[in-house]
Amino acid sequence: MPTKEITESQLDSQLVKEVEAKSHTKVSSCFQCLKCSSGCPLSYEMDYLPAQVIRMVNLGLRDEVLKSRTIWVCASCETCTTRCPNDIDIAHVMDTLREMALRSGKAEAEQDMRRFHEAFLSAIKTWGRVHELQMIGTYKLKTRKFMEDADIGMEMFKRGKIKLIPEPIKGRKAVKKLFRKT
Amino acid sequence: MKVAYYPGCSLHGTAQEYDESTRMVCKALDIELEEIDDWNCCGASSAHSTNDKLSVALAARNLALAEKTACSTLTVPCSACFQRLKAADFRIRENAELAREITSLIEMPYSGNLEVLQIIQILARPEIVERVREKVKKPLKDLRTVCYYGCLTVRPPKVTKVGDYEDPMYMDVLMQAVGADNRFWSYKTECCSGGLAMARSDVTKRLSGILLNMADEADAECVVLSCPMCHANLETRQSALLAERRIPKKIPIFYVTELLALAMDIRDVAKLWPKHLVDPRPLLVSKGLG
Numbered sequence: 001m002p003t004k005e006i007t008e009s010q011l012d013s014q015l016v017k018e019v020e021a022k023s024h025t026k027v028s029s030c031f032q033c034l035k036c037s038s039g040c041p042l043s044y045e046m047d048y049l050p051a052q053v054i055r056m057v058n059l060g061l062r063d064e065v066l067k068s069r070t071i072w073v074c075a076s077c078e079t080c081t082t083r084c085p086n087d088i089d090i091a092h093v094m095d096t097l098r099e100m101a102l103r104s105g106k107a108e109a110e111q112d113m114r115r116f117h118e119a120f121l122s123a124i125k126t127w128g129r130v131h132e133l134q135m136i137g138t139y140k141l142k143t144r145k146f147m148e149d150a151d152i153g154m155e156m157f158k159r160g161k162i163k164l165i166p167e168p169i170k171g172r173k174a175v176k177k178l179f180r181k182t
Numbered sequence: 183m184k185v186a187y188y189p190g191c192s193l194h195g196t197a198q199e200y201d202e203s204t205r206m207v208c209k210a211l212d213i214e215l216e217e218i219d220d221w222n223c224c225g226a227s228s229a230h231s232t233n234d235k236l237s238v239a240l241a242a243r244n245l246a247l248a249e250k251t252a253c254s255t256l257t258v259p260c261s262a263c264f265q266r267l268k269a270a271d272f273r274i275r276e277n278a279e280l281a282r283e284i285t286s287l288i289e290m291p292y293s294g295n296l297e298v299l300q301i302i303q304i305l306a307r308p309e310i311v312e313r314v315r316e317k318v319k320k321p322l323k324d325l326r327t328v329c330y331y332g333c334l335t336v337r338p339p340k341v342t343k344v345g346d347y348e349d350p351m352y353m354d355v356l357m358q359a360v361g362a363d364n365r366f367w368s369y370k371t372e373c374c375s376g377g378l379a380m381a382r383s384d385v386t387k388r389l390s391g392i393l394l395n396m397a398d399e400a401d402a403e404c405v406v407l408s409c410p411m412c413h414a415n416l417e418t419r420q421s422a423l424l425a426e427r428r429i430p431k432k433i434p435i436f437y438v439t440e441l442l443a444l445a446m447d448i449r450d451v452a453k454l455w456p457k458h459l460v461d462p463r464p465l466l467v468s469k470g471l472g
């Protein structure tokens with residue numbers, strides 16, 4: 001676990017208010033019992049445990065949480081949210097922090113996760129539904145990881161699980177509008 | 183019984199065998215599925231991970247469309263779609279201001295009177311289980327199964343309204359009803375890594391490897407589940423895991439509806455076996471179920 005000195009000027013008292021408003025959950029009621037973190041299946045991949053992220057939000061360490069790997073390797077399994085004795089929706093806090101990181105241009109860690117989300121959403125924005133082939137193609141172009149899992153893709157394709165032609169919906173315009181207005 | 187049906191993108195693509203077997207089983211059990219017209223992607227993990235409002239709006243458009251059918255229940259077989267639709271429903275019911283904003287975005291009303299259920303929640307109702315039991319022609323005798331629920335059918339319970347969220351029984355009850363030698367294990371609701379599979383396949387290999395080893399430890403010959411994402415994560419990583427000697431052997435991964443169809447002797451189910459990346463036919467033949 002990384003340790004470093006924190007100076008008072010680094011602390012942003014607005015952070016906890018902003019996160020609480022956006023995630024509709026009371027982050028400040030955390031008493032650091034660590035229940036969220038002991039059940040987290042991805043904790044081994046994280047630079048800060050879920051409980052530390054919550055603590056850092058309370059302290060106001062804005063850049064540290066927004067630039068963390070933790071928020072991108074969280075798999076949204078909802079174990080933390082389910083088990084928190086103080087009813088803190090930690091999984092939603094992770095969502096909020098990812099969105100804040102993207103909107104403030106601070107998303108640094110785990111770039112491929114961000115690229116995956118972008119590729120996935122761009123397919124929905126175009127067709128209203130996911131078109132796997134386009135999604136995979138967009139992702140590969142963004143990451144230049146052309147050969148990774150190509151064998152699995154081929155096996156799926158042979159079994160007719162990945163379609164060549166997308167399935168556009170009639171309400172494509174309505175869906176596009178949702179992207180534009182949110 | 184007639185229910186509105188939201189298949190979602192996976193069931194039209196990588197999880198066609200789940201869609202087809204769901205339709206077979208529901209037909210045999212007199213559950214009429216009305217696919218909602220012009221549904222869109224629920225947004226899955228990518229929408230809620232990056233844009234909160236978009237994730238509620240994408241899901242809500244489907245809820246509003248489902249309400250246009252005359253059905254009071256909407257069923258969703260994909261656990262990930264189920265949780266997104268259920269979460270949007272929960273948020274809209276809970277927050278009047280958000281409800282107004284969302285209905286104006288989607289330009290459709292949503293009254294919030296819809297009951298959103300994962301398909302296994304319907305199939306495990308006592309009266310339906312009774313119907314399943316009556317229709318069993320080929321009991322899955324000696325087939326050693328473990329049921330795997332993963333995350334999104336059960337969590338968070340505040341949203342999903344699932345009581346036994348640490349030890350759900352829906353599929354276990356069904357496997358018992360069709361005579362399988364169903365095993366219990368403590369990994370029912372562990373995570374398979376979900377949407378990390380594409381960008382972090384190493385994580386998916388690790389988490390699905392744990393699940394496959396634990397299934398083996400429980401002496402199961404196959405895993406039974408109800409989520410396309412779990413299915414893909416458990417199936418597609420087996421070749422690599424075996425080559426690296428991280429699992430003892432490959433085991434078939436079934437959608438629960440496939441095994442129900444098999445036990446009810448619905449012939450068309452055999453057409454689904456070639457869709458599997460881990461071929462289930464040798465196992466089924468060895469049990470006299472081929």
Ligand code: SF4
Pocket residue numbers: 029030031032033034035036037050051054083084085086087088090
């Ligand atoms: S489980 Fe809840 S109270 Fe306990 S450390 Fe985690 S967030 Fe804080």
Ligand code: SF4
Pocket residue numbers: 036039040041042043050073074075076077078079080081090091094
């Ligand atoms: S939702 Fe994220 S942080 Fe919470 S337990 Fe799951 S992986 Fe860990």
